Amino acid sequence: MATPEQRVAIIIPARYGSTRLPGKPLADIAGKPMVQHVYERALQVTNAQTVVVATDDERVADVVLGFGGKCIMTSPNHPSGTDRLAEVMTKIDADIYINLQGDEPLVRPLDIKTLAAGMLADASVNVGTLCHPINADESHNPNTVKVVLAHNGNALYFSRSPIPYPRDSTVATYLKHVGVYAYRRHVLAEYSSLPQPMMEHAEKLEQLRLMAAGYCIRAFIVEPTGPGVDTPECLEIVRKLFEGQSPTPKPKLSDIRLVITDVDGVLTDGGIYYDATGECVKRFHVRDGMGMRLLEENGVRVAVLSGRDSEALRKRVADLGITLCQFGVKDKLAACKELMQQACVTKDQTACIGDDCIDLPAFIACGMSFAVADAPVYVKAAATQSLAAAGGTGAFRELADAILIAQGKDAVLGSADAYAKVMAKMAQ
Structure with missing residues (x-):
């Protein structure tokens, strides 16, 4: 159990202005706005004391308050989700902050509990995240971020390329990075002042900024997760899953x-x-x-x-x-x-x-x-x-x-x- 010195807060960023799916947090899924599904699942994480939605749009805030959720307003000018979380830190008191995206209505509370438990159990872990195995076909999708791990679970590198590369045509094991992060307070306080390294610019992956600065990122392996919602097509797939229908397999x-x-x-x-x-x-x-x-x-x-x-x-x-x-x-x-x-x-x-x-x-x-x-x-x-x-x-x-x-x-x-x-x- 977390002690008063180890309080865990789950922050759900929910931007209204998505390029590919405007108004995404409010998209209806099985009679509820998507952000409500995420919020209700976050409430089931038993080792977290606080759940709050962070948004830059009054429309999202009104809906969250309407279903009884907690919400805070943040600046619309943050360059990344981690920068937004750093602002939330000044308003929400905790020791560990978990960034749970508002477009993950199928997130499993147990996975978030596993992430929080890993942070609570090892004070040397400053940043935590999740990953799960994928097949070789998916490893070649640049929209799927891959991670390779050390024996202790620390990430060695994240990439949009298939890593490790099977040079001799041997079978490689691939891990997909799940974009959920847990940060200790002092990491967030320093994040915005860290320089952006070449590899972050090249891969367009903000976690590489932390690795370049010397921070270790511990990745906890979970079972394969349900899809998030990035596009209208993703939204339809998730709606079918909520209705108990199996989505049509995508070509490979x-x-x-x-x-x-x-x-x-x-x-x-x-x-x-x-x-x-x-x-x-x-x-x-x-x-x-x-x-x-x-x-x-x-x-x-x-x-x-x-x-x-x-x-x-x-x-x-x-x-x-x-x-x-x-x-x-x-x-x-x-x-x-x-x-x-x-x-x-x-x-x-x-x-x-x-x-x-x-x-x-x-x-x-x-x-x-x-x-x-x-x-x-x-x-x-x-x-x-x-x-x-x-x-x-x-x-x-x-x-x-x-x-x-x-x-x-x-x-x-x-x-x-x-x-x-x-x-x-x-x-x-």
Whole structure:
């Protein structure tokens, strides 16, 4: 049990202004606003003395007070959730503060109790969090943050990349980081003054600021958790779970048998060049061509779908031996369906890659969709995943490699012998 010197407070940040799902804390789930589900589950954490919602919007505050919850107003200008928690610390007296996101209506009280108990049992642990095992397919999703641990449970590193990397194609065990944190008071007091290291900027993970400053983060392993709510699609999945329905399984990279790619802004950097005769000249990335051939030779078809048409484009596609293609397309939704029919695959066996709003109909048509790194934010929001590479810099190859790895065919990527078996058919 916590002593008076070890008081635990659960803080639930609840921002109204979500880019992908405005008004998210108030979204209705089974007749209650989402934030109420989180609050009521937090109340079941028996080793916490305080539960409070922290918001920067009066609409959220009114709803919380309306269902009998406790709420405090915070500044709308905090750059991170941890900075918001630091402000809460000045208003709520505790020794350990647990940051429980307001978009986790399926959170298990036992998991939060485990986190609090770990902090209470070991005074040397200044920051705590949670994680759980995932499969190799999910490890390649950059939206899933991975963590590797030392023998004592301290985090060694967090990354959007799959860590550890299976260099010799051995089976690796992956842990997904669950974004729930527990902090001791003095850590929060120092957080806002800590410099932002390069790795935080690169990964866009604020916990790396603490690690760079020398703080250890203890990660407690729990059972796989239910999904949080980041997008309208996530919200519908959670609603079904509350109704006792099983959500439709999402397609995986291991299921993909056809990849449909845009050209300008994906296979090229989006630049269009004309020579003296008016002929359009395009600059392609050689590794994308290799990725196409690797997929084709390993049982995954590739289709080229372009809103433009030119001799340069047709020549490139012919050089690569790609036979599934459509040029000068205005209706990409219908074109994708035609290409799937020609390849004899289903929607769930098809992935597409795009860079702009003209590709959004293709995103709808395909089971999985990928946006290049320099795509507009609204295109990334509509995609299943965003890639690390920009258009024309190897984005297609990045996806091709991920598919081959997910399908257990990654030996061709790092073995000269395996590559030699298909080399005779390859063209860059």
